[in-house]
Amino acid sequence: xxxxxxxxxxxxxxxxxxxxxxxxxxxxxxxxxxxxxxxxxxxxxxxxxxxxxxxxxxxxxxxxxxxxxxxxxxxxxxxxxxxxxxxxxxxxxxxxxxxxxxxxxxxxxxxxxxxxxxxxxxxxxxxxxxxxxxxxxxxxxxxxxxxxxxxxxxxxxxxxxxxxxxxxxxxxxxxxxxxxxxxxxxxxxxxxxxxxxxxxxxxxxxxxxxxxxxxxxxxxxxxxxxxxxxxxxxxxxxxxxxxxxxxxxxxxxxxxxxxxxxxxxxxxxxxxxxxxxxxxxxxxxxxxxxxxxxxxxxxxxxxxxxxxxxxxxxxxxxxxxxxxxxxxxxxxxxxxxxxxxxxxxxxxxxxxxxxxxxxx
Numbered sequence: 103x104x105x106x107x108x109x110x111x112x113x114x115x116x117x118x119x120x121x122x123x124x125x126x127x128x129x130x131x132x133x134x135x136x137x138x139x140x141x142x143x144x145x146x147x148x149x150x151x152x153x154x155x156x157x158x159x160x161x162x163x164x165x166x167x168x169x170x171x172x173x174x175x176x177x178x179x180x181x182x183x184x185x186x187x188x189x190x191x192x193x194x195x196x197x198x199x200x201x202x203x204x205x206x207x208x209x210x211x212x213x214x215x216x217x218x219x220x221x222x223x224x225x226x227x228x229x230x231x232x233x234x235x236x237x238x239x240x241x242x243x244x245x246x247x248x249x250x251x252x253x254x255x256x257x258x259x260x261x262x263x264x265x266x267x268x269x270x271x272x273x274x275x276x277x278x279x280x281x282x283x284x285x286x287x288x289x290x291x292x293x294x295x296x297x298x299x300x301x302x303x304x305x306x307x308x309x310x311x312x313x314x315x316x317x318x319x320x321x322x323x324x325x326x327x328x329x330x331x332x333x334x335x336x337x338x339x340x341x342x343x344x345x346x347x348x349x350x351x352x353x354x355x356x357x358x359x360x361x362x363x364x365x366x367x368x369x370x371x372x373x374x375x376x377x378x379x380x381x382x383x384x385x386x387x388x389x390x391x392x393x394x395x396x397x398x399x400x401x402x403x404x405x406x407x408x409x410x411x412x413x414x415x416x417x418x419x420x421x422x423x424x425x426x427x428x429x430x431x432x433x434x435x436x437x438x439x440x441x442x443x444x445x446x447x448x449x450x451x452x453x454x455x456x457x458x459x460x461x462x
Contacts, residue, residue: 103458104136105195106209106453107138108138117266117366118266118366120148121265121447123152123154125356125447125450126454135154138157138189138205139205142162152155159182160178160181167398172206179208182208183211184212187212187216187363189212196220197254197454198212202225203230206222206236210222219457220240220397221242222243223450225365226365226393227390227394227396230387230390231388237253241258242258244261245259245260246261246264247262247394262450263443263444264366264449265447266366266369266373266446270350270353271373278435279358279428279442281428283314285315285318285357285359286356286361288362290361290362296381296412299416299451300317301417302383302414303413303414303415307414307418311422313335316424318341318355318356319340321342342382349370358376358378358424361378363392364391364394372441372442375439377405378405379421379424381409381412382408450456
């Protein structure tokens, strides 16, 4: 069986797809997985480390762009679809999976034209425009949140959770935090300048943070030098890196996480029973990150701090509140663990194999 996955742009799109690819390879060792995406350097580096094939496709986003850019995106679309048709034919594709984002439509439409079975993965509480448009063309649609069900045909939908890699699957819950002594800070695969700056200010404003916690901070490539120098000027020994490739290891070490609220991030937090101070990306399409974060908050598994309220002082107060209320933090960690759906990847693979008539 030969599978093409439309995924790229950010780690949030790539990593759930990698989880699926690895699970598929276990079930069908003789099969082939090919990723198709916009060809950004980070996704190529991630996929290269995982030993997975990749084909770039020229496509541009549509939502939130200026009029000229929207017209350019529409003009480019037929060429992108034709390129996707060539890739699917060349790969002798049996199944196409779209993970949302602006790079999915050309590949899924090409699969529809070629009558290749099509699956969509929608990990957000509010579905993105691409998946909503592609819904009628899909044979199966896998969701992470019940709130996304009304946007699709109920006969196609299954709520399974967000696929996560095997490295995130623990057999038993980790020991609850006894104190907050190590923080993990990250703003998604490309970093978040607002979070980076606020964290430096939080450390500057709080002697308690400087004296009682250690920090691992993923900055993104563009902000790495500035943030590294900032910690050095404060005399704080922090592990600052542009990108964290071994996120399971980093999550396991952390007592508290400050991060964005992408769907894959939240699935990984729950898989480890970790508590996050969630700062949703305010410009996410349809504000889906805030909706994701509010779902975690409503379950008592996270704290939400909007970027419009984000200052160094406020972030320091949020972290210190968690440090001062360890029993409450332990309860939140337990509720985070209760939200985990670690069998989503396996369920998705079984469904896909059944869809194309392969034995499971």
